Amino acid sequence: MFLRMLERGVAYRKTQVVNWDPVDRTVLANEQVIDGRGWRTGAVVEKREIPGYYLRITDYAQELLDRLDGMDGWPERVRTMQANWIGRSEGVRFAFTHDIRGTDGETSGRPIGDGRMYVFTTRADTIMGVTFCAVAAEHPLALHAAKSNPALAAFVDECRRGSVMEADLATMDKKGMPTGLFVTHPLTGERVAVWVGNYVLMGYGDGAVMGVPAHDERDFAFARKYALPIRQAVAVEGEAFSTDAWQPWYEDKQRCRCVNSGRYDGLDYKSAVDAIAADLAAKGLGEKKVTFRLRDWGVSRQRYWGTPIPIVHCASCGAVPVPDRDLPVVLPEDCVPDGSGNPLAKREDFLAVDCPQCGKPARRETDTLDTFVDSSWYYMRYACPDAPTMVDARNDYWMPMDQYIGGIEHAILHLLYARFWTKVMRDMGLVKFDEPFTRLLTQGMVLNHVWSRRNDRGGIDYFPPAEVTPVIGEGGRIAGGRLADGTTVEYGGVAKMSKSERNGVDPEELIAKYGADTARHFVMFASPPDATLEWSDAGVEGSYRFLRRLWTFAQGAKDTVAAASGFDPRKADGAVKAARRELHLTLRQANYDYERIQYNTVVSAGYKLLNALESLPKDARGAAALTREGLSILLRVLYPVVPHTAWTLWQELGYGSEHGDLLDAPWPEVDEGALVQDAIDLVLQVNGKLRGKLVVPATAGRDAIEAAARAAPEVAKHAAGAPVKKVVIVPGKLVNVVV
Numbered sequence: 001m002f003l004r005m006l007e008r009g010v011a012y013r014k015t016q017v018v019n020w021d022p023v024d025r026t027v028l029a030n031e032q033v034i035d036g037r038g039w040r041t042g043a044v045v046e047k048r049e050i051p052g053y054y055l056r057i058t059d060y061a062q063e064l065l066d067r068l069d070g071m072d073g074w075p076e077r078v079r080t081m082q083a084n085w086i087g088r089s090e091g092v093r094f095a096f097t098h099d100i101r102g103t104d105g106e107t108s109g110r111p112i113g114d115g116r117m118y119v120f121t122t123r124a125d126t127i128m129g130v131t132f133c134a135v136a137a138e139h140p141l142a143l144h145a146a147k148s149n150p151a152l153a154a155f156v157d158e159c160r161r162g163s164v165m166e167a168d169l170a171t172m173d174k175k176g177m178p179t180g181l182f183v184t185h186p187l188t189g190e191r192v193a194v195w196v197g198n199y200v201l202m203g204y205g206d207g208a209v210m211g212v213p214a215h216d217e218r219d220f221a222f223a224r225k226y227a228l229p230i231r232q233a234v235a236v237e238g239e240a241f242s243t244d245a246w247q248p249w250y251e252d253k254q255r256c257r258c259v260n261s262g263r264y265d266g267l268d269y270k271s272a273v274d275a276i277a278a279d280l281a282a283k284g285l286g287e288k289k290v291t292f293r294l295r296d297w298g299v300s301r302q303r304y305w306g307t308p309i310p311i312v313h314c315a316s317c318g319a320v321p322v323p324d325r326d327l328p329v330v331l332p333e334d335c336v337p338d339g340s341g342n343p344l345a346k347r348e349d350f351l352a353v354d355c356p357q358c359g360k361p362a363r364r365e366t367d368t369l370d371t372f373v374d375s376s377w378y379y380m381r382y383a384c385p386d387a388p389t390m391v392d393a394r395n396d397y398w399m400p401m402d403q404y405i406g407g408i409e410h411a412i413l414h415l416l417y418a419r420f421w422t423k424v425m426r427d428m429g430l431v432k433f434d435e436p437f438t439r440l441l442t443q444g445m446v447l448n449h450v451w452s453r454r455n456d457r458g459g460i461d462y463f464p465p466a467e468v469t470p471v472i473g474e475g476g477r478i479a480g481g482r483l484a485d486g487t488t489v490e491y492g493g494v495a496k497m498s499k500s501e502r503n504g505v506d507p508e509e510l511i512a513k514y515g516a517d518t519a520r521h522f523v524m525f526a527s528p529p530d531a532t533l534e535w536s537d538a539g540v541e542g543s544y545r546f547l548r549r550l551w552t553f554a555q556g557a558k559d560t561v562a563a564a565s566g567f568d569p570r571k572a573d574g575a576v577k578a579a580r581r582e583l584h585l586t587l588r589q590a591n592y593d594y595e596r597i598q599y600n601t602v603v604s605a606g607y608k609l610l611n612a613l614e615s616l617p618k619d620a621r622g623a624a625a626l627t628r629e630g631l632s633i634l635l636r637v638l639y640p641v642v643p644h645t646a647w648t649l650w651q652e653l654g655y656g657s658e659h660g661d662l663l664d665a666p667w668p669e670v671d672e673g674a675l676v677q678d679a680i681d682l683v684l685q686v687n688g689k690l691r692g693k694l695v696v697p698a699t700a701g702r703d704a705i706e707a708a709a710r711a712a713p714e715v716a717k718h719a720a721g722a723p724v725k726k727v728v729i730v731p732g733k734l735v736n737v738v739v
């Protein structure tokens, strides 16, 4: 697949400034740097210039964005995160011209960048407000100026060590230094000073931005800090502009009109952008452009684990792909990483290979592929594990996946890569679908109490919640804790279960004490699967009590169930009929909740069903038959939650002989007839005050309800002989008699 991508230009090699994880000693993709730290090691990420392979995910940016619209089976939050990460923006790319000439090497004597410094902006309408430009530390103009300016050279070095993450840029202190160079404004011909700014990234766009302090909050702060001019270029009616302080309307593009902008004065945002783009195009200096925030996916990793990149480096032929007949390249299995970089680079038996092209001795590529490459399509292989090819037709049968479950932390990592990878496979004719996952559930984390204490060595010791007795303080809050030996520990609130904080719960212990059904029942009941779950021993006890109640009730109902087979529960009336309605309403809700993966309310339905059965009047006509029907519904509804208990009771109550094994039994069907209500309760008011209730047939019309209300004894009592003026009816809810 990688070689086919290489042939198609989807994969390519380039040298670029990358995120370097100094602990794992490897490159990380932007998505894998979280708050400036490596996603796996937590180490502060450095910038390095390293050659590596990239996948052209940017070619699919528009499609990845467009298709999000139709992905109704995905959480809105994940779709928004992906859309923001892809970051489409429409704007104008244009050039400031100059005649700054290089002093050495190839550029010697020639204008740098052919005399054009390109920028991209979504606010071309404010172009007449440009008072400076800022370039990245790696920009050719910055490097040129730094050669003759040691202070600037030091600043450029400082910037280059900084973060390459946008998130960090948003929060960090904005710093700059003038280059002493000037470029020419493409429309006014004015000289514009060029600064180096630590907030401009070479990897994004052209590594240069126009500075419009009057209409960009970041530029405003920068201009105030360095005493650069601030020039208003758009205005909003009724608002006063001042260079003293930033106001949010300065950036308002909905209401603004151009001012101080010559021939563009009076134009709104869209008209101004159109006119300015046209004028720049006429001068050959710019055009409208769509840009994306998404960068190509760097997949080279300097580590042992991961798929080897099938490339051989030959002194004469360069980078040569390993021929298909020699695939796969297999990693040595006895490598021991010693923490000093990629162990493959020290394995002569792996490194030494003949060049597939000229046959001379050559060296194998030691970089391996990001493991997110494998996770981009592993699920397809499950559909055809023995296929002699990458995938086969079975994959098209099973995919796309109906339901995928994964953490929100994968929103812009695995879940975006897999979508991209699928599209590349589709374009290569390997699959016939566009998207890999039809429905997505992002499961919540399990939280538990954290107990800790400082130790003599200055570190922190953690204690499992099972070893701590909480000490309750004021207001019922946990104030601290005590160990069995009487010493105290500090309470740290609840946090994600983790080995390091020792607050995990061992399911084995739980199963040994309560059985697996209790554990399942609690986990499913404690919260919906996409929310966080706070561990609670009391909750576990509650689940255990419910299962015992269910067991006891079912055992006690054995004879009733066996004897009741002759009566049709549909013929019941009164309380039994009402209970049957409750059972089928609850079943309908449980079915709906299973569909939308809200297992906690399915478990609630189990409680409701059991309550309804327990409170049946034992001797009423049809009660036994309904117990039989209701238990069969209850056991089937709860089977996925507590399979062992449900299966055993199913057998013991004799349902097996009627419906077959519980595993094969048909899902219970909602009897729509049972949902029809004979009588309904209406709130009865006299002059807007609650005076009682009115029971009427469910089918009663307005006239019948009014007649019943007029005849009600509560009305006679509270009207005290006054004539009824009118009767207000809110169908299904209340009747108000006005006297």
Ligand SMILES: [Zn+2]
Pocket (backbone or CB within 6 Å): 314, 315, 316, 317, 318, 355, 356, 357, 358, 359, 360, 362
């Ligand atoms: Zn060669």
